[in-house]
Amino acid sequence: MSTGTPLTLRVTERLDDRGAIARIRLEPVQGTLVPFTAGAHLDLHLVENTLDLWRQYSLCSDPAETGFYEIGVLKDPVSRGGSEAVHRLAVVGAELSVEGPRNHFPLAEDAAQSVLIGGGIGITPMIAMAKRLHALGRDFVLHYCTRSESVTAFLDTLRAAPFADRVVFHFDDGAADQKLDLARDLPAPAADTHLYVCGPQGFMDWVLGAAETAGHASGQVHREYFSADVDLTGEGFEVEARASGITVKVGPKDTIAKALMAAGVKLEVKCEEGVCGTCVTDVLEGEIDHRDQFLTDDEREDGDLICACCSRAKGARLVLDI
Incomplete structure (x- = not known):
């Protein structure tokens, strides 16, 4: 809805x-x-x-x-x-x-260096970012990873772009030295260097893991998931929508969002996979079992936000400010 x-x-x-x-x-x-x-x-x-x-x-x-x-x-x-x-x-x-x-994936326009990494269809936001960074005269590089040159969309457009010299193509079926090598292609960590990654979940997990291991601060690493494999099952629990005065039971195969909406609580839901952030809701009480790919690690540690479309309670009860 x-x-x-x-x-x-x-x-x-x-x-x-x-x-x-x-x-x-x-x-x-x-x-x-x-x-x-x-x-x-x-x-x-x-x-x-x-x-x-x-x-x-x-x-x-x-x-x-x-x-x-x-x-x-x-x-x-x-x-x-x-x-x-x-x-x-x-x-x-x-x-x-x-x-x-x-925009849940904003560009830090004042960064001294920006590294854009797109896997497959994850190239789309990177193209807009590259256009903006070029217009600003900023230092950046765009890494575009696909299975093969024959399935690489936007290929001609990017090769003809005014920033074509900033675009590096990586094809899985190409020569070994042109494939994305994170030890080589990630810059050294710096407070004014920002990394952006978008693509399939496995690809993103690989890049994000390498960035963390290399020492890049979480605040300089930005991500956007198009989809995610989410486990929606778990033990049942109770959710109180305090502002609405409604309490519901969330069953083992149910979600918080579906249970609340079935009870008449207005809650906006779109992706149903915990990637878009539309359903993020304030948590007043209870411990959260986070299963989304939208909230940052810091936001999860704060424990006061939940993606109601997929995340669950660790305990018997959650109280939401809705």
Whole structure:
């Protein structure tokens, strides 16, 4: 569900690129676009027959562009239906209901050095970041990792970009010395060096683990997950929505969000995988079993925020400020 105010955007251009990635240009049906910052995403409302989903897609267009948004969407056969729906529905002339832009993955524009690492479709927010950093005249490098050159979307665009000399391609089927080597390609830790990573969960875990081992401070390492494998099962517990005056039981195969919404509590949920942060809720009492990929380690240690779509209680009860 969503409680925001959607915009109606029209698909004005679509390019089916390498690697089953659709590059989709969206323009307003009426009015003008809301400006966005590098790292931002759009929430698309996908409705078709019995399908009713919200999914998030990063903006890859230039933040300085005011006439259109562009997103890149991978047609993933193992997804929960969102990406395949976009590929079916986002044809030229189609109108889509959209919320945003929102930015949970902001760029530190004043960094002395920025290292952007995109795996597969995780390249999309990195392209917007590279465009912004180039416009600012900042020092940066963009590492783009894919299985093969033949499935590398945006290849021609990036090779022709004014910052092409800052882009390094890494293909899994290429020569050993051109593959991403984190011992070689990560810079030394520094307070004014920032790292950004986006891509499949295994790829991200590998890069983030290497950055931590190398000594990069958590505040200088930024991440965005497109999806995550989440274990939603566990022992039952009780949740009190104090502001609403409602208490519910969350069963072993239920989620906090579903239990609260079934009881009439208004809670905005979109990704259902703990990656977008839409459902983050304040916790007043109780110990949290964090299962999301959105909150930072510091936020988890504080123990006062929970992603209600996937995380659970460690004890018998949680009290939420909702």
